[in-house]
Amino acid sequence: MPTKVENWKDEVYGNEIRDHLMEFAEQGWESIPEDEQDAWFERFKWWGLYHQRSGQESYFMMRIGTPNGVIEPGQLEVIAEVADEYARGPAENPEFGDAYCDWTTRQSIQLHWIKLEDIPEIFDRLESVGLGTQQACGDSWRNIVGCPVAGKDKHEHIDAWPVAEELHETFKGNDEYSNLPRKWKVAVTGCDQGCGQGDINDLAYEPATKEIDGEEKLGFNVRVGGGLSRKEPRFSRSIDVWVPPEQAADVGAGMSALFREYGDRDDRFNARIKFLVDEWGTEKMRSVLQDEFVDFELPTAGENMRESYTYNAGGDEHGDHVGVHEQPDGNYYVGLNVLVGRMGVDDVYELADLADEYGSGEVRLTQRQNVIVTDVDSDRSDEFLDEPLLENYEADPHPFMRGSIACTGTEFCSLSIVETKNRQVRYARWLKDNVAVPDGVEDFHIHLSGCTASCAQPQIADISLRGMKTRKDGEPVEALDIGLGGGLGENPHFADWVEMRVPADEVPGYVENLLATFEDQREGGQTFREFIAERDEETLQDLAEAEETDYEDPYMHNTKMTWYPYVEDDDMQSSPAPTNGEGEPLQPADD
């Protein structure tokens, strides 16, 4: 039997939601009938709006999808203006202030505290410069991800940006593919380093050569069924198909139509295509795609380039895009580290100005929550590096600052079990000040995800942290499960979960002890990932002890039970929400 969500989608979904959204916005928060809120919140996701958690009623998270993370000249300033004007909530975050942008692991942008009444103006502002929120969430083609420097990378074989752009234009707002059984995440990789992260996407295009009519052609091998969520992580699997760039959209259409027709609409927990690949196997995926969803013969897979993948592969070649790198045209791209992906709005304005002054005005987002200023004049890169903004967003950051990723957490998210972003900031700073970096390590990945949805992609980090709870001195406290040794590369590997339910204030002590053991026991130039990979489960569990240190964690209590974790009076009953369009608290109906 179709789920309730499917029934709501049958009634109204896709493009048509917008008219309703605008009408509600015009009439104000209270115009959404209480008994229709669940249905409308589910539908609003399709337009990039996610209702915030308990205690923050009437406020939304807004996600702006920027395909391949490309923020074109002129767009970043508008993003900053929108954040500045409309993403200011009733309380301040002690680390980031009261207006900020989040750069996400899928090269998108998230703003918080958005009021329904402001949405028409926000859409106007965004759309005036070609930005939008359409399909940023919901059951459809999501923001296309890929090599963040596509078209400007010396390592690329195919410029993946036009392909990503074509997919974006073909499937955004396309009614044929607007109502899928579940989200549909697509990655396009054009380089030989693997930085599109195709292994963890529903549909992945990976560079490959193929002899066609006696001539070697460049195109993509197709992989399907990757994803990290719900303790059911899967790497995408090859379906033995090669596609030339000009037919990438046709194969994407066919595969997403296959998902539309055969995906599980009766059980949302079983709906992602990774489960259909589990059930069918890759041969059947290929044959059904060929027989029912494309009208040309699919070539078998070509020669891939996975052997040379170095992105997040555990070595020191290419863990991210931070730093100064020469483009094929002689200019430079400069990757800047953004700790946990959050940037205060004044800094976003400044970044936009610097991109204009030193480069083309283009800024790109990476899948490691960082930003890249592209097209920096070859003779001005040193001058750029001296800009004051780069003191906080460094091009050569400390390894613990560089590798820190965190999801939204209980600050705003209904699913999360623990506080994440501010905690990870505190972790990174403490580690930087107190823990010796193992010899030769320049890029050490610590990903903190508040729950099993895995938005911070914890399973592909050196140290994976996932929200949990435990009791300490009898009292419930926020805790983390700890996994080790995950990463991508030619042979990707999900982290092995080795320490469970570690009180959050003991995690830095665990990391300190773990890295001391690593430094002590590693052989030669062994990388951390190699060190973990050669040990069995029992040995891994004995590697280090968690312990308290002088690290202080102000978020040990149940942050989910507060209306906002950082305010003095955080009691749920003290929440000003819901509010009207002016941000003024609405009186309860029976007062």
Added chain:
Amino acid sequence: MTTDVHQLDDGAWVSVNDSREVNVSNLWLLARSDFCGCELTDFLAEGFVDVSVDHPNIEARMAGRCIACGTEGVTDWLQVGRVIDPESGEFCAIDPESVHFPDKRRRLARPQK
């Protein structure tokens, strides 16, 4: 009115009559449960996988873990609250910190005493 229940947002919520009522991330104390070997299961709810009505009770099966012994899995049916006014559909949630008795036989006929 009839009582309408469902889970929402990837199992983050139990919704009762289209109102988000019970959220994940609470600890539930389970007694006489065969979820794990603990006398009292100290269960962290990570997601709601099934929701049902057994008037006037609202029940759910939750995915999660005993934070004492680490056993992971899905609970039997557990009361999460009840509809206290069938006319208005008003819902009253149960305090997760009280002791609960999961019931795997909810859908079966109960033997006569």
